[in-house]
Amino acid sequence: MIIDMHTHLWETDAEKCKTQIRNVCSQFNVSKVMVSSLNNLYPDEDEIDRLNRLTYGFMKEEPGLVRGYCYLNPRHGNSIPYLRRAIEDWGMSGIKLWVATFCDDPLVNPIIEQAIEYKIPVLIHTFHKAVGQLEFESLGQNAANLAHRYPESKLIMAHIGANCLRELRPVIDCPNVSVDFSGSISRCDDVEYAKKLLGSHRIVFGSDMPSGLSFLVSYGQILEAELTDEERDDILYKNTLKLFERS
Amino acid sequence: MVKTDVNCFLGNWPFRRLRHNTLHDLQAVHAKNGFSLGYVASLSSIFNNDPIESEEELYDILKGSSYRQIYTVNPTLPALSRNIAEGVERFNIAGVRIYPGYHQFKLDDPCMRELRAVLKKYNLPLYITAKIEDERLNYMITPRTVSCEEMMALTELMQDVKILFTGVMTYEAVQMKEVINSSPNVFVETSYFKGPTGCMEYALSELSADKLLFGSAYAYLCFKSALLQIETASIQEEQKRKVLAENAARFFVK
Numbered sequence: 001m002i003i004d005m006h007t008h009l010w011e012t013d014a015e016k017c018k019t020q021i022r023n024v025c026s027q028f029n030v031s032k033v034m035v036s037s038l039n040n041l042y043p044d045e046d047e048i049d050r051l052n053r054l055t056y057g058f059m060k061e062e063p064g065l066v067r068g069y070c071y072l073n074p075r076h077g078n079s080i081p082y083l084r085r086a087i088e089d090w091g092m093s094g095i096k097l098w099v100a101t102f103c104d105d106p107l108v109n110p111i112i113e114q115a116i117e118y119k120i121p122v123l124i125h126t127f128h129k130a131v132g133q134l135e136f137e138s139l140g141q142n143a144a145n146l147a148h149r150y151p152e153s154k155l156i157m158a159h160i161g162a163n164c165l166r167e168l169r170p171v172i173d174c175p176n177v178s179v180d181f182s183g184s185i186s187r188c189d190d191v192e193y194a195k196k197l198l199g200s201h202r203i204v205f206g207s208d209m210p211s212g213l214s215f216l217v218s219y220g221q222i223l224e225a226e227l228t229d230e231e232r233d234d235i236l237y238k239n240t241l242k243l244f245e246r247s
Numbered sequence: 248m249v250k251t252d253v254n255c256f257l258g259n260w261p262f263r264r265l266r267h268n269t270l271h272d273l274q275a276v277h278a279k280n281g282f283s284l285g286y287v288a289s290l291s292s293i294f295n296n297d298p299i300e301s302e303e304e305l306y307d308i309l310k311g312s313s314y315r316q317i318y319t320v321n322p323t324l325p326a327l328s329r330n331i332a333e334g335v336e337r338f339n340i341a342g343v344r345i346y347p348g349y350h351q352f353k354l355d356d357p358c359m360r361e362l363r364a365v366l367k368k369y370n371l372p373l374y375i376t377a378k379i380e381d382e383r384l385n386y387m388i389t390p391r392t393v394s395c396e397e398m399m400a401l402t403e404l405m406q407d408v409k410i411l412f413t414g415v416m417t418y419e420a421v422q423m424k425e426v427i428n429s430s431p432n433v434f435v436e437t438s439y440f441k442g443p444t445g446c447m448e449y450a451l452s453e454l455s456a457d458k459l460l461f462g463s464a465y466a467y468l469c470f471k472s473a474l475l476q477i478e479t480a481s482i483q484e485e486q487k488r489k490v491l492a493e494n495a496a497r498f499f500v501k
Contacts, residue, residue: 129383130386132383162383162384163386187263188466188470189265209444212442214445216475216476217442217469220471221469221471224276224469224470224472
């Protein structure tokens with residue numbers, strides 16, 4: 001079984017994204033995808049609503065395949081009531097935070113507290129860039145700060161921070177932080193390095209498809225990594241099932 | 248069909264430990280995926296002030312195997328022609344590889360004229376490396392960005408030398424499609440064709456299947472990720488055969 005816990009609909013090309021996700025799932029026997037919808041880096045409240053309705057629409061179109069993240073901009077005053085509607089009325093399964101604030105900004109606290117109450121995971125974009133770092137783009141240390149502040153939260157550090165050699169050590173001592181290796185540029189042994197530092201039980205499978213890198217990049221990495229069958233299954237779906245057990 | 252990986256690496260990368268950089272590792276991943284031939288460059292040679300020191304090591308490692316040596320030169324160093332002649336005589340090299348990003352020279356540098364002459368003399372192909380590392384992951388040093396424009400311009404100078412562009416993204420290869428498709432001596436390898444979804448189908452809708460050669464950049468990048476892009480693409484079987492085997496055989500024929 002495969003669960004891809006990191007996929008997107010891009011608002012400007014949403015129908016194409018849906019088709020590509022469906023095709024990949026069909027071709028590679030992906031049983032479930034966790035989807036969030038994105039567009040501008042710093043969305044206003046209307047855009048957040050449009051994007052989450054896009055995700056919700058895909059959930060309804062593909063109820064057996066698609067689970068949704070509620071994407072939030074922590075700067076918005078309506079985040080908590082919006083989150084309640086997304087979880088309680090629309091049946092979304094997790095929260096997505098991108099680059100509107102650092103993930104350890106105090107503005108994020110109420111969102112994490114609500115996530116703890118719902119027992120849902122929070123997928124946090126973390127990406128160190130030698131060039132082009134965004135103003136509020138979270139790093140491993142930001143994720144670690146948040147994890148220490150809320151040890152009962154379930155956090156997923158996306159992209160293994162991009163440069164895993166730099167970004168994983170800050171979260172070694174944060175057992176409530178898992179990582180996905182989507183968008184990790186397919187460096188040969190990133191999965192094995194992540195396993196060495198965190199253990200396979202803290203790695204989940206995500207691809208970041210359909211834009212950016214293709215599904216095949218992450219899929220090739222998990223097939224090639226030196227793992228036992230049990231560890232591979234943990235990463236491909238079992239760890240994700242545990243994180244999302246509420247749903 | 249002899250599946251061929253035209254872009255393999257052995258040696259060390261100064262900024263991270265490579266866990267699978269022995270010839271045994273390379274042979275194992277190739278055998279597991281049905282490959283029996285590879286063209287190998289030394290990562291260590293990029294950073295060695297005397298690259299021939301690392302080339303000697305690579306030669307000793309490859310000796311007796313079915314793998315062929317691609318010889319790294321920094322054309323801004325002295326004795327370029329002499330050094331390549333040494334590579335031909337001592338190491339039976341199959342090609343020459345340059346890294347204008349790491350070695351900080353432009354492809355219109357005067358040294359490229361000497362390089363052209365010696366490549367022509369020995370009938371050796373030239374690998375031009377656009378990148379090894381995603382620029383966002385650089386550590387300590389920042390290689391110069393090698394633009395598509397300068398790579399295309401180089402083909403004007405090197406019309407009588409076979410050229411292989413390596414480390415180019417899908418969109419960059421497509422950006423250079425007119426030169427690649429129309430120049431009989433210009434080819435591109437696929438190790439950095441990583442996205443978006445359907446990138447191989449897109450590449451082959453723009454580029455001739457005669458011009459793509461499979462490369463993995465293993466042991467730096469993941470072999471399987473590169474191979475899946477071709478094996479699972481919705482393209483003709485004939486196109487797959489060309490990319491995985493036949494084009495490499497033609498490229499390296501003397």
